[in-house]
Amino acid sequence: MLSKRIIPCLDIKDGRVVKGVKFLGLRDAGDPVEVARAYDAQGADELVFLDITASFENRKTLVSLVERIARNIFMPFTVGGGIGDIEDIRNILNAGAEKVSLNTQAVKLPELISASAKRFGSQCIVVAIDAKRKGDSWEVFINGGRTPTGIDALVWAEKAARLGAGEILLTSMDYDGTKDGYDLELTKEVTQKVNIPVIASGGAGKLEDFYDVFTQANADAALAASLFHYQEYSVKQVKEYLKERGVAVRS
Amino acid sequence: MKIAIIDYGMGNIHSVAKALEFFGAAISVTNKKNDIAGCDKIVLPGVGAFDDAMAELEKQGLDMVIKEQVKNKKPFLGICLGLQLLLEDSQEAKDKKGLGILKGRVVKFKAGAGQKIPHMGWNDLKVISGDCSLLSGLPTGSQVYFCHSYYPSPLDESIIAATTDYGLEFPCVLWKENVYGVQFHPEKSQAVGLKILENFVNLC
Known part of the structure; x- marks a missing residue:
């Protein structure tokens, strides 16, 4: 049976982990490879690395970092942040990432989704959607959540899937950072709309939040950052909790 | 022990x-015919579209090298798309034939069976061929990482060494003599995947 996935997310700047990871026993908590190893040991199912660096020179740093990660950990990971064209995608996949995550550029240039899905296969093209409640719908934001687009998140999710996205990484801007749980309503709407896997993101604070997003909103995977980085819970604890309650997770 | 990883x-x-290095193999990442011929074993990885990958192999003359080496009984491991290319053709590519080393074709998961496409994440192996050396030490229920929309459907069902259940039971490990193919990613499947790669290094 296909397991529900638990995915820690790391923000990367200039090849280093930002938003400090407070693990004990790491020689260098800013080194993405060290942190990835620690999550590997905890039984994380995948990792997401979001590069928040903007400049061109640093894109090369990112590619060499991806190679270093691929040589050191034997688990799947997704790389996102600032990916602009087919060449960027090729470089990151060839460096060893399982998937790339497109966000702003996919909104600006939806053909990038279809072109890259055709070239590399849908299975490695993730479309990340940052959504914020607006009346009784949700609006898509780009540029790291700074720019509203006027686009309806459900319409966009459906379009992205139709263009060939293989997965949606859905972040609720309303819930992100609140620790009040995932946005179950938004997640449920999206999982009902598309027939590709959906990763829920934003708001995880308690063990129940993971249970709820899988059982009530049908998410395929749940992503969290600070909850894991600050060791409020380990991936292992989350999985044990879910397993006891009958959710299929990998042990 | 030297293993060629075909870089196309x-x-x-x-x-x-x-991973292969870790288990003691010397590695040659190469697209050169002589390098490949000089190695003891061959790995064909692959991410991407079937037709592009096949076109790339043909352009570099690697299709002929692979067929020749397989015929010479050199142990061969195809991973993900690298497995699919071993078959005769794929629903993903109407105008491009595969290597045809294994009889059969590559088909797409059907939408509407309650399963999402792509099949993405960790799923269980059901071991069919207990004597398959590649799966040595791995019981049914071992979990591996999948990331694909297409799967192999060989003509000869006796070459199916393991399956996975995703709406239907699909073949995820093929084995015919010296030729092995896995639909999942052993290099991304942590301890279970590493065991498979170790088994490949240790094949006689």
């Missing part, structure tokens, strides 16, 4: 190379 510009080789 289609996807990730670093994790595979590192």
Whole structure:
């Protein structure tokens, strides 16, 4: 049976982990490879690395970092942040990432989704959607959540899937950072709309939040950052909790 | 023990190379005929579209090299797309034939069976061929990482060494004599995947 996935997310700047990871026993908590190893040991199912660096020179740093990660950990990971064209995608996949995550550029240039899905296969093209409640719908934001687009998140999710996205990484801007749980309503709407896997993101604070997003909103995977980085819970604890309650997770 | 990892510009080789090295193999990441012929074993990785990958192999003359080496009974491991290319053709590519080393075709998961496409994440192996050396030490229920929309459907069902259940039971490990193919990513499947790569290094 296909397991529900638990995915820690790391923000990367200039090849280093930002938003400090407070693990004990790491020689260098800013080194993405060290942190990835620690999550590997905890039984994380995948990792997401979001590069928040903007400049061109640093894109090369990112590619060499991806190679270093691929040589050191034997688990799947997704790389996102600032990916602009087919060449960027090729470089990151060839460096060893399982998937790339497109966000702003996919909104600006939806053909990038279809072109890259055709070239590399849908299975490695993730479309990340940052959504914020607006009346009784949700609006898509780009540029790291700074720019509203006027686009309806459900319409966009459906379009992205139709263009060939293989997965949606859905972040609720309303819930992100609140620790009040995932946005179950938004997640449920999206999982009902598309027939590709959906990763829920934003708001995880308690063990129940993971249970709820899988059982009530049908998410395929749940992503969290600070909850894991600050060791409020380990991936292992989350999985044990879910397993006891009958959710299929990998042990 | 020297293993050639065929580098034809289609996807990730670093994790595979590192894992095989870890188990004591010398690695040659190469697209050169002589290098490949000089190695004891061959790995064909692959991420991307079937037709592009096949076109790339043909352009570099690697299709002929692979067929020749397989015929010479050299142990061969195809991973993900690298497995699919071993078959005769794929629903993903109407105008491009595969290597045809294994009879059968590559088909797409059907939408509407309650299963999402792609099949993405960790799923269970059901071991069919208990004597398959590649799966040595791995019981049914071992979990591996999948990331695909197409799966192999060989003509000869006796070459199916393991299956996985995803709406239907699909073949995920093929084995015919010296030829092995896995639909999942052993290089991304942590301890279980590493065991498979170790088994490949240790094949006689």
